[in-house]
Amino acid sequence: MDLTESLLAFADEIGAEGPVCAVGGRTQWEVGGLPTPGTREVRAPAGIVSYQPEEMIVRCGAGTTVAEVDDALAGRGQMTPLDPAHPTQATVGGVLAVGRSGLRRLRWGPVRDLVLEARYVSAEGRLVKAGAPVVKNVTGFDLCRLLVGSLGTLGLIGEVVLRVLPRPATAQWLAGAGDPTAVLASLYRPSSVLWDGHTVWVLLEGHPADVAAQAGVLGARFEPVDHPPVLPTGGRRSLPPGEVTGLAGSPGPWIAEVGVGVVHTAAPSPVPSSSPPGVGHDMDRKVKERFDPTGRLNPGRAWA
Amino acid sequence: MSDVPDAGVDAVVADLAAALPGGAVRSGATELALYARDASVIEGEAGVVCFPTTTAEVQACVRIARAHGRAVVPRGSGTGLAGGAVPVSDGPPPVVVVTTKMNRVVSVDPVARVAWVEPGVLNLDLSRAVADHGLHFAPDPSSQQSCTVGGNVANNSGGPHCLAYGVTSAHVLAVEVVLPDGEVAVLGGLHPEPEGYDLRGAFVGSEGTMGIATRIAVRLTPDPPAVRTMLADFPTIEAAGATVTGIIAAGIVPAALEMMDAPITRAVEAYVGAGFPLDATAILLVEVDGLPDGVEAMAATVTEVAMANGAGGVRVAADAAERALLWKGRRSAFGAIARIAPNYYLHDAVVPRSKLVDVLRQVYEIAGRYDLTMMNVFHAGDGNLHPLIVFDRRVPGVMERVMAAGREILHACVAAGGVLSGEHGIGLEKRDYMHLVFTPDDLDAQGRLRAAFDPDGTCNPLKVLPGGAGCGDVQHVPEGAWI
Numbered sequence: 001m002d003l004t005e006s007l008l009a010f011a012d013e014i015g016a017e018g019p020v021c022a023v024g025g026r027t028q029w030e031v032g033g034l035p036t037p038g039t040r041e042v043r044a045p046a047g048i049v050s051y052q053p054e055e056m057i058v059r060c061g062a063g064t065t066v067a068e069v070d071d072a073l074a075g076r077g078q079m080t081p082l083d084p085a086h087p088t089q090a091t092v093g094g095v096l097a098v099g100r101s102g103l104r105r106l107r108w109g110p111v112r113d114l115v116l117e118a119r120y121v122s123a124e125g126r127l128v129k130a131g132a133p134v135v136k137n138v139t140g141f142d143l144c145r146l147l148v149g150s151l152g153t154l155g156l157i158g159e160v161v162l163r164v165l166p167r168p169a170t171a172q173w174l175a176g177a178g179d180p181t182a183v184l185a186s187l188y189r190p191s192s193v194l195w196d197g198h199t200v201w202v203l204l205e206g207h208p209a210d211v212a213a214q215a216g217v218l219g220a221r222f223e224p225v226d227h228p229p230v231l232p233t234g235g236r237r238s239l240p241p242g243e244v245t246g247l248a249g250s251p252g253p254w255i256a257e258v259g260v261g262v263v264h265t266a267a268p269s270p271v272p273s274s275s276p277p278g279v280g281h282d283m284d285r286k287v288k289e290r291f292d293p294t295g296r297l298n299p300g301r302a303w304a
Numbered sequence: 305m306s307d308v309p310d311a312g313v314d315a316v317v318a319d320l321a322a323a324l325p326g327g328a329v330r331s332g333a334t335e336l337a338l339y340a341r342d343a344s345v346i347e348g349e350a351g352v353v354c355f356p357t358t359t360a361e362v363q364a365c366v367r368i369a370r371a372h373g374r375a376v377v378p379r380g381s382g383t384g385l386a387g388g389a390v391p392v393s394d395g396p397p398p399v400v401v402v403t404t405k406m407n408r409v410v411s412v413d414p415v416a417r418v419a420w421v422e423p424g425v426l427n428l429d430l431s432r433a434v435a436d437h438g439l440h441f442a443p444d445p446s447s448q449q450s451c452t453v454g455g456n457v458a459n460n461s462g463g464p465h466c467l468a469y470g471v472t473s474a475h476v477l478a479v480e481v482v483l484p485d486g487e488v489a490v491l492g493g494l495h496p497e498p499e500g501y502d503l504r505g506a507f508v509g510s511e512g513t514m515g516i517a518t519r520i521a522v523r524l525t526p527d528p529p530a531v532r533t534m535l536a537d538f539p540t541i542e543a544a545g546a547t548v549t550g551i552i553a554a555g556i557v558p559a560a561l562e563m564m565d566a567p568i569t570r571a572v573e574a575y576v577g578a579g580f581p582l583d584a585t586a587i588l589l590v591e592v593d594g595l596p597d598g599v600e601a602m603a604a605t606v607t608e609v610a611m612a613n614g615a616g617g618v619r620v621a622a623d624a625a626e627r628a629l630l631w632k633g634r635r636s637a638f639g640a641i642a643r644i645a646p647n648y649y650l651h652d653a654v655v656p657r658s659k660l661v662d663v664l665r666q667v668y669e670i671a672g673r674y675d676l677t678m679m680n681v682f683h684a685g686d687g688n689l690h691p692l693i694v695f696d697r698r699v700p701g702v703m704e705r706v707m708a709a710g711r712e713i714l715h716a717c718v719a720a721g722g723v724l725s726g727e728h729g730i731g732l733e734k735r736d737y738m739h740l741v742f743t744p745d746d747l748d749a750q751g752r753l754r755a756a757f758d759p760d761g762t763c764n765p766l767k768v769l770p771g772g773a774g775c776g777d778v779q780h781v782p783e784g785a786w787i
């Protein structure tokens with residue numbers, strides 16, 4: 001076994017009894033509700049364990065900040081597009097436990113597709129491995145994807161292996177007026193298209209000549225800008241991408257991720273009804289009961 | 305098949321026949337024999353075979369099977385190579401639920417790039433159905449002309465182009481499922497952040513153990529504006545392997561990066577005449593796609609890296625016809641080997657890319673030791689090896705040698721830091737090897753997930769997890785399953 005000492009210490013600290021949760025950079029701490037008062041807080045190991053650019057994988061403690069990983073990969077012309085809002089504070093484990101993807105999801109996919117292996121501590125305090133450090137794997141059930149977005153209610157992530165990608169040679173944001181659906185349809189796999197009901201922002205990434213050509217497709221109405229817009233942070237909605245244009249005329253401020261369906265709002269999101277009726281929710285409960293029969297992991301949080 | 309009469313099967317057949325349309329329930333000897341196996345070398349025993357056409361009919365199959373204490377084994381086209389669709393059970397022979405009659409593309413939304421399909425739609429038919437919109441379904445297993453989307457979901461299937469586009473899970477947004485208890489649930493959703501656990505992600509790749517998919521929302525991928533397909537030939541396996549790592553190290557993730565060794569190249573060339581070089585020890589088929597300038601730059605780099613590593617030459621497909629011919633060569637491998645020997649055993653394992661050459665050397669050594677014909681055609685870009693043993697099972701003792709060599713190959717791959725399967729799944733074939741890569745605690749966690757969906761172990765029992773992992777207690781391939 002190649003378990004690092006810090007992982008074993010993490011498992012020991014979690015132990016097998018009493019309410020417990022893992023804390024990262026607290027940048028999305030409120031998502032899913034706060035843990036019950038009295039819940040013990042633990043921190044996952046931090047630091048990059050190994051980075052193999054030629055295998056396109058990086059192994060790091062879940063407590064590592066995203067910025068530290070980004071910096072290491074940038075040195076070799078690579079990236080792992082976790083893209084949290086606050087990369088110097090947000091930890092890899094925190095981003096994965098919450099499961100929300102960044103603004104480049106349109107091009108690079110959701111964060112759950114980046115996790116190749118996860119080592120987590122179970123409710124019984126046991127170290128469990130899911131997945132493997134290879135880029136393609138159907139050996140057993142996909143517990144990695146189950147962990148991503150589970151808000152630490154099924155197991156506490158200690159270490160992960162992430163898929164990395166070549167960093168695009170050029171990245172350019174542009175802004176202008178236009179119909180967001182038409183803009184998206186006119187481009188080949190843009191990295192991001194944002195819309196606030198008036199302005200459309202586009203992120204183009206890739207070979208410089210391709211980026212220039214795609215910017216040309218957008219036409220003179222679009223101007224290069226240095227940054228994406230500042231996102232409203234009060235709430236977050238999730239719509240089928242086809243319904244985003246229906247936001248036209250609705251009171252703002254809001255910014256929608258066109259083609260993805262995430263809408264960033266200033267107003268707080270409506271609290272989701274405690275559970276959608278039906279079997280889907282029941283399966284959540286059944287999974288939770290199997291993984292955490294005593295309900296000690298992040299009690300009070302999430303949907304199960 | 306067992307010689308013991310299947311007591312009680314008539315009652316199951318009668319209930320199923322009452323619930324499903326005429327002709328949808330088959331229990332003749334021919335059908336039972338046909339559906340006792342898939343494309344693996346393993347044979348089980350089917351109690352009765354059903355061809356439902358609606359979600360409600362699938363539900364009826366599951367409920368009736370439960371009521372009679374029979375397991376349910378879902379199945380698409382049966383192209384799986386790991387025995388995942390072979391009906392086996394600790395109890396009476398299972399009810400096989402074949403989804404191939406559920407073959408409608410229900411809806412296509414070309415703007416949102418989403419289609420709802422029934423599980424029996426063939427992989428290639430789905431891409432053909434959306435081709436007019438400039439879209440396709442990215443997972444492209446070599447069996448794409450005959451495998452179903454439902455089967456792709458069950459096995460989280462890959463294919464050459466999954467190197468850049470990701471395997472099936474990255475292309476499935478939601479799945480309507482008949483759960484093992486007969487209830488219907490929709491896992492996942494068309495919006496980006498569905499509430500609750502990613503049960504969609506858990507279901508994809510669960511090999512039919514967590515229910516039966518009855519409708520699938522798939523993500524459609526825009527066709528790339530530019531494509532370059534290249535064929536490079538090499539005097540040694542090492543040179544080809546160094547080119548694979550060199551391409552990745554140069555910051556390129558090709559759309560596909562496939563390797564073929566000399567024996568399979570010659571077999572394919574004799575079969576389709578794709579113009580593959582017959583004097584090369586290994587060839588690489590490399591495809592890059594995207595916007596035109598990036599594609600040109602990547603193609604130039606691929607050529608440079610190949611030549612720097614000793615390639616005899618790099619042939620760039622001049623047009624769509626030549627590109628199609630090169631891919632036809634790659635995809636015809638299994639047709640080609642049928643001309644050499646009647647049987648083949650295809651392995652599937654993943655190793656770190658940097659270990660490809662080492663492991664290939666061991667694979668050849670193992671084949672030599674067991675006096676077996678070995679060919680290799682595989683997804684080099686993601687380290688997904690497919691050692692292919694070609695044989696004639698009528699030769700006395702050959703099956704034992706094939707299985708023994710297979711075991712050694714798996715051990716070699718795991719020792720190199722690899723895994724048991726990259727895209728075919730575990731099924732029955734590799735179930736008892738799971739302890740090579742997972743601890744009892746790891747397997748226990750997987751068993752819990754399965755038990756959440758199927759506490760009674762009625763859905764595709766005895767697959768994926770070894771005995772004693774919370775899903776039955778069988779240590780070996782059960783009696784009645786012939787290898």
